[in-house]
Structures are given as C-alpha cells and as structure tokens.
Amino acid sequence: MTAQIINGRAVRDEILAGLQQDIETLKQQGVQPGLAVVLVGDDPASKQYVGMKAKKSKEIGMYSEVHALPSTTSQEELLTLIGQLNESDKIHGILVQLPLPPHIDEKAVIDAIRVEKDVDGFHPVSVGNMVIGDDCLLPCTPAGIIELIKRTGTAIAGKHAVVVGRSNIVGKPVALLLLRENATVSICHSKTADMKEMTRQADILVVAAGRPGLIPGDYIKPGAIVIDVGTPVGDVQFEDASQTASAITPVPGGVGPMTIAMLMSNTVKAAKQIAAQAQAK
Numbered sequence: 001m002t003a004q005i006i007n008g009r010a011v012r013d014e015i016l017a018g019l020q021q022d023i024e025t026l027k028q029q030g031v032q033p034g035l036a037v038v039l040v041g042d043d044p045a046s047k048q049y050v051g052m053k054a055k056k057s058k059e060i061g062m063y064s065e066v067h068a069l070p071s072t073t074s075q076e077e078l079l080t081l082i083g084q085l086n087e088s089d090k091i092h093g094i095l096v097q098l099p100l101p102p103h104i105d106e107k108a109v110i111d112a113i114r115v116e117k118d119v120d121g122f123h124p125v126s127v128g129n130m131v132i133g134d135d136c137l138l139p140c141t142p143a144g145i146i147e148l149i150k151r152t153g154t155a156i157a158g159k160h161a162v163v164v165g166r167s168n169i170v171g172k173p174v175a176l177l178l179l180r181e182n183a184t185v186s187i188c189h190s191k192t193a194d195m196k197e198m199t200r201q202a203d204i205l206v207v208a209a210g211r212p213g214l215i216p217g218d219y220i221k222p223g224a225i226v227i228d229v230g231t232p233v234g235d236v237q238f239e240d241a242s243q244t245a246s247a248i249t250p251v252p253g254g255v256g257p258m259t260i261a262m263l264m265s266n267t268v269k270a271a272k273q274i275a276a277q278a279q280a281k
C-alpha cells in the first residue's frame with residue numbers, strides 16, 4: 001500500500017478562506033479580530049514562526065501586532081505588556097511564543113493571559129474546560145490534528161488511537177480530544193516498556209515526541225492513519241511508513257500549517273465571543 005499524503009497546506013487554505021469571510025462579516029459589524037504575538041529573545045526559528053503567524057493574520061483581514069522584545073526583558077515587563085493586551089479593545093487573541101528565556105517563569109506568564117483571549121489554549125482554565133468538555137478555545141496543534149483526521153473521511157469513534165508523547169502542548173491535549181471523539185486512547189512516552197507493541201495496535205497514530213525519525217515503518221499497523229507532529233523534522237520515518245499506512249502527514253506541509261489555521265480560527269472565535277459579551281452589557 002502507498003499511503004494517501006494528507007495535505008495540511010490545502011486544508012489550511014480552505015479554513016483560512018472561510019475565516020476571511022467571517023472576518024469580512026465581523027468588520028461590517030464594527031469588529032476586526034485582532035491577534036497579538038509576543039516574542040521574547042531572538043531565536044531564529046521562533047522569529048520565523050512569529051513572522052508566519054503575522055503574515056497569515058494580515059492576509060485574511062485580521063488586525064495584527066507583533067511585540068518582539070529583547071531577551072533581557074524582565075518577567076515584570078512582560079507581565080505589564082500582557083496586562084495591556086488583556087485590556088486592549090483591538091486585541092482578541094494573545095499568543096506568547098514559547099519557550100521563554102530561562103529567567104522568566106512560563107507559568108506565571110500563561111496564567112496572566114485573560115482566558116477569553118487565550119488563543120493557544122494553554123491557560124489552566126482553558127485546559128480545565130477542555131478536560132471537562134466545556135466550550136473553550138482549544139489548543140491549536142491538537143485541534144488541527146483532529147481536523148486533519150476527520151478530513152481523511154475516517155470515523156474516529158471506536159478506533160484505537162495511540163499518542164506518542166505527553167507534553168502539555170500536544171500529547172496530553174490531543175489524547176483528550178481523541179477521547180472526546182470516542183476513540184480508545186493510549187498514551188506512550190519515553191518510559192513505555194514496548195513502544196512497538198503499542199504503536200502496532202494503532203488505527204490512528206499521533207507522534208509528538210520531538211525525536212526525529214523515532215518511528216520506523218514496522219511500528220505501524222497496516223492501514224493506519226499516521227499524524228507526525230515533529231518539527232522541523234518529522235518523528236516518523238516517512239518513506240518507510242508510507243508503505244504501510246493508509247494516510248500520513250508529511251513534514252513540512254502536514255500538521256504545522258494547521259496549527260496556524262487553528263490559531264486564526266481561535267482568534268475569530270474569541271473576537272465573536274468578546275463582541276457578544278460587550279453587547280450583552
């Protein structure tokens with residue numbers, strides 16, 4: 001079998017086209033969704049991501065602010081900026097690019113973001129709402145993964161989904177979202193006794209380990225859907241895995257573009273909700 005290659009860029013473009021129309025409608029109602037991206041330090045990869053986010057948001061008619069701060073920025077200064085963005089009527093989504101420099105407490109910064117503007121879905125209240133299954137802004141990469149799986153046309157309910165990786169930003173939340181979709185979910189990690197034994201049971205395999213090439217083709221169940229979250233290099237051995245899977249995401253061009261699409265989608269959702277709240281007052 002040669003797997004269908006899941007085209008994340010094409011799906012992203014479809015989603016962005018829909019959002020562009022939503023934004024046009026919102027603008028006619030006097031609301032322009034606004035996204036603030038905050039970057040501390042000058043890591044070249046981070047700069048590139050932030051640039052992509054700003055570019056896409058402008059392309060679809062959003063208001064966008066990039067706050068690029070020096071690596072010497074104090075935690076207090078960063079918290080002051082977050083406070084201003086929380087209050088700003090122009091801003092509906094706040095994203096603080098992670099990781100932050102070691103002298104800044106990431107948790108303190110994430111906790112300071114107003115939940116209604118938490119378009120990353122990293123705030124503990126957002127996470128709690130996601131776990132319960134309440135309406136909330138979902139973390140972008142996990143939400144994008146669910147969208148990609150759904151668009152392969154395969155039902156998630158009843159399937160065995162195996163997630164490799166347990167980070168707070170991908171592994172844990174994607175496992176919960178798969179559970180919400182009624183998959184039977186297993187979570188594997190570096191201490192899993194027999195990784196191959198686990199992954200070979202996966203009808204849906206999501207790999208978010210941050211370990212380039214970790215998963216070879218013989219770890220994959222014939223006909224599985226394989227989602228590779230590795231960036232900038234995949235965690236799955238793509239050529240090898242394509243011979244066994246029924247569908248697979250490439251890197252680049254798979255999950256990455258969906259992360260951006262979901263960020264835009266969350267910002268539009270946040271703008272709608274904040275506007276509705278303001279009207280109700």
Ligand SMILES: Nc1nc(=O)c2c([nH]1)NC[C@@H]1CN(c3ccc(C(=O)N[C@@H](CCC(=O)O)C(=O)O)cc3)C=[N+]21
Binds near residue numbers: 095232252257
């Ligand atoms: N608060 C926060 N939220 C994030 O969502 C966040 C973050 N911090 N820190 C860094 C990671 C990384 N990340 C990516 C987003 C898009 C691509 C992406 O679109 N990649 C393209 C390739 C881009 C290229 O190199 O041309 C692709 O996979 O096709 C990759 C990585 C978001 N992150």
